[in-house]
Structures are given as C-alpha cells and as structure tokens.
Amino acid sequence: MPESVPSSLIIDTYRDVFRAERAGARRQDPLGWIISVPDTHQKSVLAALDKERDIRVLTCSTEDEANGIAAGLWITGEPVIVMIQHAGLYASVNTLRGISMDGRVPIFYMIGLLSREKDKDPLESRQSMVRFCEPLLDVFSVPHARLEGPDDVHYIPEYYRLSRERRGPTAVLVGLPTI
Amino acid sequence: MSEPMKPEDVLKIIADARGTAICVPTMTTAPAWRTLAPDDLSVYCQGFMGGASTLGLGLALGAPDRRVIVFDGDGSLCMQLGSLPTIAGVAPRNLVHLLFKNNVYHTSGAQGMPGGERVDFVMMAKGAGYRNAFAIHTLDELKKRLPAILSDEGPLFVELHTGLADRTPMTDRGGVPFPQQVEKLHARLTA
Numbered sequence: 077m078p079e080s081v082p083s084s085l086i087i088d089t090y091r092d093v094f095r096a097e098r099a100g101a102r103r104q105d106p107l108g109w110i111i112s113v114p115d116t117h118q119k120s121v122l123a124a125l126d127k128e129r130d131i132r133v134l135t136c137s138t139e140d141e142a143n144g145i146a147a148g149l150w151i152t153g154e155p156v157i158v159m160i161q162h163a164g165l166y167a168s169v170n171t172l173r174g175i176s177m178d179g180r181v182p183i184f185y186m187i188g189l190l191s192r193e194k195d196k197d198p199l200e201s202r203q204s205m206v207r208f209c210e211p212l213l214d215v216f217s218v219p220h221a222r223l224e225g226p227d228d229v230h231y232i233p234e235y236y237r238l239s240r241e242r243r244g245p246t247a248v249l250v251g252l253p254t255i
Numbered sequence: 256m257s258e259p260m261k262p263e264d265v266l267k268i269i270a271d272a273r274g275t276a277i278c279v280p281t282m283t284t285a286p287a288w289r290t291l292a293p294d295d296l297s298v299y300c301q302g303f304m305g306g307a308s309t310l311g312l313g314l315a316l317g318a319p320d321r322r323v324i325v326f327d328g329d330g331s332l333c334m335q336l337g338s339l340p341t342i343a344g345v346a347p348r349n350l351v352h353l354l355f356k357n358n359v360y361h362t363s364g365a366q367g368m369p370g371g372e373r374v375d376f377v378m379m380a381k382g383a384g385y386r387n388a389f390a391i392h393t394l395d396e397l398k399k400r401l402p403a404i405l406s407d408e409g410p411l412f413v414e415l416h417t418g419l420a421d422r423t424p425m426t427d428r429g430g431v432p433f434p435q436q437v438e439k440l441h442a443r444l445t446a
Contacts, residue, residue: 109316134316134345136309137337144306144335148313151298151437153445174303175310180434 078194079225080255083124086186089232090131090157096233097155097240106132108155111142115161117188120254122159139168147181157236159186162209162249169212172245177216182239185247186223186232192251198222213247220247257392259418262355263287264394269324269353272401276322276351277314277440281307283361284326286422289430295439301424302433305334308342308352315347315409318444322405324351329368329376330360336379342410343384350410352380355417362423380412388412 094108107130114122114135125133136142142158149156165172165187176183191203201207213220219238221231231248239246266284270291280288281300288297298314300307311325332338332354342350358372359365368374380388386409391397397415404413431439 134341136341138335140303140305140335141309141312141338141341144303144309144338145313145316145341147437148310148315149317150313151441151444152314152317153441154317171303171306175306178302178433179437181437 078251080252081223081226081229081250083121083254085226085229086121086232086254087124087128087131089229093157093233093236094131094155101153103153106130108132108157109134109146109149110157110159111136111146111149112159113137113139113142113161113164115159115164115188115190117161117190117250117253118159118186139164140171143168143171143175143183146183147175147179150181150183157184157186159188161188161190162205163190165209165212165247166205169216172218173216176245180243182243183245184236184239185245186250187247188250188253194252198249198251209249216245218245218247220249222249222251224251259357259416260392260394260397262357262415262417262420263291265355265397265415265417266291266326268394268397268401272405273324274322274405276324276405277318277444278324278326279307279311279314280326281331282328283357283420283423284328284355285424285430286427287420288326295436295443298436298440299430299433300331305331307331308335308338311350311352312338312342312345312347315350316345319347319349322349322351323347324405325353327352327354328361329354329356329358329374332376333369339380339383339385339412343380346384346386347410348408351404352385352410352412354412354414356414357417357419359419361419362425365419377412377414380414385410385412388414390414390416392416
C-alpha cells in the first residue's frame with residue numbers, strides 16, 4: 077500500500093542531489109533551483125522549501141515556462157529540478173518534446189498524481205489524468221519511477237542522474253500527497 | 256507614423272553593439288541573426304514556439320554576469336504571455352526582452368495576429384512589473400537608446416515596430432541544429 081513521503085526527506089534528498097552536481101563548481105549559491113508550477117499533491121514540500129535559504133524556488137505561470145527556464149539554467153551549469161502536477165505534464169508536452177527530447181536538454185521532473193486513489197494502481201485509476209500519465213511518458217520514451225513511500229526516495233537521485241546521462245527528460249511520479 | 260523598421264537593420268545595429276551578451280533569437284529573427292552573428296553565444300528558440308522568453312530567463316538567472324537579450328516575436332510571446340509576470344517576478348537585472356512586433360504570423364504566411372496593431376505589449380510588460388518598458392519606432396531612436404538598453408538594470412522590455420523579414424525559418428532552413436547549439440553554449444558557459 078502506498079505511503080505519503082515526508083517533505084523533509086524529499087528536501088534532504090534534493091540537497092544531496094544538488095551538492096553532488098555542484099561538487100567542485102565555482103558557483104555554490106544557490107545550491108540548486110526548483111522550478112515549480114504549484115502542485116497540490118506536493119504542497120507540503122513547496123511550503124517547506126519556502127523556508128529554505130540555500131535552494132531557490134521559482135514559480136512559473138505554466139509548465140511550458142518551467143521547461144524553458146530549466147533548459148536555460150542547465151545550459152549555464154545550474155542544478156535544477158522541475159516540480160509539477162500531472163495536469164502540467166499534459167499541458168507542456170510540446171516543450172517537453174521540443175526542448176528536452178529534441179534539444180537533448182536534461183530535465184528531471186517530480187510529477188504529482190493528484191487524486192490518485194490509495195487503493196488503486198495509478199494505471200487502474202478512475203481519474204484520467206492519473207491513468208494516462210505513465211502511458212503518456214511511455215509514448216515519449218521518458219524513463220519514470222513511482223515514489224510510493226519513503227523507501228522509494230532513492231529514485232530521485234537515480235532518475236536525476238539518468239536525465240543527465242541520457243541528455244533528456246526523466247520523471248519520478250509522486251503517488252500520494254506529501255506530508 | 257514612420258515606416259516600420261526592417262528587422263535586419265535592427266538586428267545589425269544590435270549585433271554591432273551586443274558584445275558578449277547571450278542572445279536568444281526566435282522565428283523570423285533567426286535567419287538574419289545567423290548571418291550577422293554566427294557565434295556560439297546565441298541559442299535559437301526553434302521547435303518550441305513561444306519559449307524564447309523563458310529560455311532567456313533561465314540563461315539570465317544562470318549567468319548573472321552576462322547580459323541576455325531575447326529577440327521575441329509577437330506571435331511567440333502570445334503563446335507564453337504568462338512569462339511576463341514570471342520574468343518580472345524574479346526580476347533578472349541582466350535580461351533585455353526585445354519584441355519584434357510585425358502584427359502577423361509571418362512564418363506561416365503572414366496571417367494577422369489576434370488583436371493586430373492594437374495590441375500594446377509595452378502596457379502588458381509594465382503591468383506585469385518589468386523595471387522599464389517602451390516602444391521604439393525608428394532606427395535613429397534605437398541607436399540612441401541602445402547603450403542604455405544594453406546596460407540599464409533589467410528586466411527591460413522593448414517593443415520594436417518592424418516590418419517583415421526577408422527570410423523566415425521556412426524559406427531559410429539552415430543553421431546549426433538546436434541540440435548542437437545547446438551543447439556548444441553549455442560547453443562555453445561551463446568551461
């Protein structure tokens with residue numbers, strides 16, 4: 077059965093990911109960037125990030141913007157994670173394709189599965205935005221993993237590194253609201 | 256009312272003055288810029304119309320010691336109009352957002368833009384919170400104001416009233432592919 081993941085665990089993992097990418101870099105401030113279109117599912121993480129001094133959070137109007145900003149930051153060598161809701165994935169497929177896939181720009185996404193039923197596999201969800209999320213990523217061959225509890229946080233650094241290695245998009249899907 | 260400026264003339268003036276600024280052309284500014292400034296400090300928004308402003312924002316935030324100049328189009332900006340408050344909200348001091356306003360979707364056959372000439376992007380940028388925003392109608396005015404545009408604290412928005420470019424990405428498809436431009440600029444900025 078899936079469990080909610082504590083925000084502190086996710087943010088500590090973000091810090092580790094950013095530190096690893098910043099190792100040896102001239103610039104250390106901020107430690108890393110979060111580009112976000114606010115996701116209800118991950119709102120506790122966003123609230124906790126508001127209190128962080130070393131991670132810079134930038135809120136966008138749309139997920140298309142998030143993709144462009146993430147690309148610009150990556151080009152300059154900055155560590156960056158994009159946090160969106162599944163609805164935002166649907167809304168930004170063109171820039172996912174044009175920037176991250178065709179442009180070979182690494183973008184790592186944390187995607188919240190708002191309204192996912194706790195007793196259902198996401199692929200069996202009654203909610204279309206939950207049900208089609210992974211198949212949509214599969215259509216574009218975007219590697220993805222599920223964050224279904226605290227034991228799954230290792231996927232965050234793994235898929236972040238994978239986005240850099242494959243020079244394209246990867247995603248971790250947040251199964252339940254974070255706490 | 257003066258004749259609209261030729262975009263190629265505008266770009267030439269900017270190319271001669273931009274120094275080491277990173278430039279983000281899009282759509283009909285791309286073919287001319289390739290000829291005027293064939294360097295690795297430019298990355299073209301191609302294949303994701305509307306993305307120039309936010310690609311420029313990311314570059315500005317990641318390279319705060321460099322000027323970043325976005326050559327946006329009115330049709331392109333309308334696709335990501337929300338980028339105006341996003342940019343103004345984070346207020347990068349090194350970002351110049353130029354808008355080449357020709358009132359049409361030139362690349363697809365010069366169909367009229369929604370709202371056409373009446374649309375006031377300067378008002379939109381000011382309303383979004385840009386540090387300064389104004390329109391330029393003549394090359395003389397551009398030459399006079401360009402030093403300040405390239406040095407004043409941003410984000411700055413400049414609406415350039417232009418006619419149609421001689422070439423579009425459909426009539427002139429050349430240039431370095433986007434992923435290679437990305438790689439070159441990444442290598443240059445992270446060296």
